[in-house]
């Protein structure tokens with residue numbers, strides 16, 4: 001099976017969900033993934049149901065298209081997700097499934113049940129041995145590791161820490177258990193600019209650690225208990241929370257790629273990646289209230305069996321189709337291609353690819 005072919009269909013700005021679903025099916029067939037499945041392969045379709053108030057996620061008809069294709073190939077699909085570190089509607093399995101339902105993800109609409117793969121509160125994990133620069137073992141959601149096959153469905157967005165989020169981030173961060181997510185964030189320790197802080201309290205509401213942020217006349221972060229999850233940076237609408245990234249964003253990208261390696265390494269020839277390059281926003285779909293809408297026009301949908309190749313192709317396609325650079329526009333200070341370089345270095349995939357328009 002080819003490992004670095006990337007298949008592509010274009011999308012216009014008004015593309016209806018039914019048309020996106022039909023294109024999703026065509027991509028599935030082009031990759032040959034269905035032929036790799038054997039009878040009853042339990043197949044995790046890893047996606048993101050969107051935070052409350054954020055509708056940037058890949059829509060249920062596209063997930064249904066993949067579910068139907070996996071079933072037709074003999075597999076047993078389910079929609080897979082993990083809980084978040086921070087306080088939101090996705091912090092535990094119960095609230096997460098209810099929110100997914102509000103966003104239209106039900107067994108009736110998609111043909112598959114939802115399983116929150118790291119358990120009720122993010123502790124259902126397996127440690128997987130890898131050969132990385134930072135880790136010899138990584139902590140991942142047990143039910144994703146226990147699945148025989150994986151389809152990672154990623155909506156590409158900008159991301160303040162990694163520059164952009166797509167397949168590597170969906171695997172590395174999105175499939176990590178709570179412990180795995182904490183380990184990846186451990187180098188981030190933000191501070192609050194007292195002049196900019198309005199004491200609105202939003203960061204306190206989202207912070208997962210009791211007493212990490214003290215709110216008096218202004219907010220203040222206690223670095224002895226802060227776990228560096230970065231949520232306060234993401235949710236502050238006044239740019240009051242600051243962090244000097246220095247090498248930290250590169251280290252986070254390396255750690256993310258190493259967790260991604262742990263996810264795929266026991267699923268040889270049984271992984272497929274979709275990147276949706278539509279509704280391209282500066283902030284990721286974890287933001288409760290996006291600070292702004294799309295910053296670039298829709299580009300298309302990509303599919304590949306190589307997570308590095310599909311992310312590299314996504315970055316390149318956005319530049320060639322829109323004449324602009326998503327990350328350059330959103331987070332010019334972040335060297336986002338570092339995740340691709342490190343992914344290739346540790347054997348996660350290849351930055352060289354063949355783009356095939358269908």
Ligand code: SF4
Pocket residue numbers: 192196197198199200201202203204218219235236237238239240241
């Ligand atoms: S969200 Fe920003 S402005 Fe609001 S309290 Fe926190 S640091 Fe201050």
Ligand code: SF4
Pocket residue numbers: 188189190206207208209212213221225226227228229230231232233
């Ligand atoms: S203070 Fe620390 S633990 Fe709390 S949201 Fe910010 S980075 Fe996360």
